[in-house]
Amino acid sequence: MRNDVFSALPELALIQDPALREKVVKVWIEALQTGGFTVGEMKEMPFTLLVDSVGSTFLGHVRSVSRMCMAMADVLTSSYGARMPINRDVLLAGALLADVGKMIEFEKRDDGTLRKGHRGDMLRHPFSGVAMAFKHGLPFEVMHIIAVHSKEGDFVRRSPEAIIYHHAANADFDLAR
Secondary structure, three states: OOHHHHOOOOHHHOOOOOHHHHHHHHHHHHHHHHHHHHHHOOOEEEOOOOOOOOOEEEEHHHHHEEEHHHHHHHHHHHHHHOOOOOOOOHHHHHHHHHOOOOHHHHEOOOOOOEEEEEHHHHHHHHHHEEEEHHHOHHHHHHHHHHHHOOHHHHOOOOOOOHHHHHHEEEEEHHHHH
């Protein structure tokens, strides 16, 4: 499954720290196994259940937002230099994992369609994503991005990396619907 995850998420190769990269892969493997999904299904499923006929797949959303985050980091670094320090590895790991908890939040029905399952009713994807990231020893800075990327983060101070992710993900969501 490791090779399937790498194939589906080529942005993993942009994480410079090999130990961090491997932890991100391990979280994805656990999420897929726990949720009962395959990488192939991730390529077909919608990235949200909040909108009918969303214009992007789950995997397309994860990859698009990850690439937007890197582009935003490049522009901010070019514009502000050392005044705007951005940890690209933290940003990319957080971007790749922000929605990983949806593999647990979503549930397949017998007819193959998706719904929000009992696990998702009890814990939204930011919480289950942080739990898996913690279990695999990801840095708190990465867990912060996962934790605050959605409405749960509206009442806390987001790190620069979390701000970048939040805006990239919202732009992708707004444009896809």
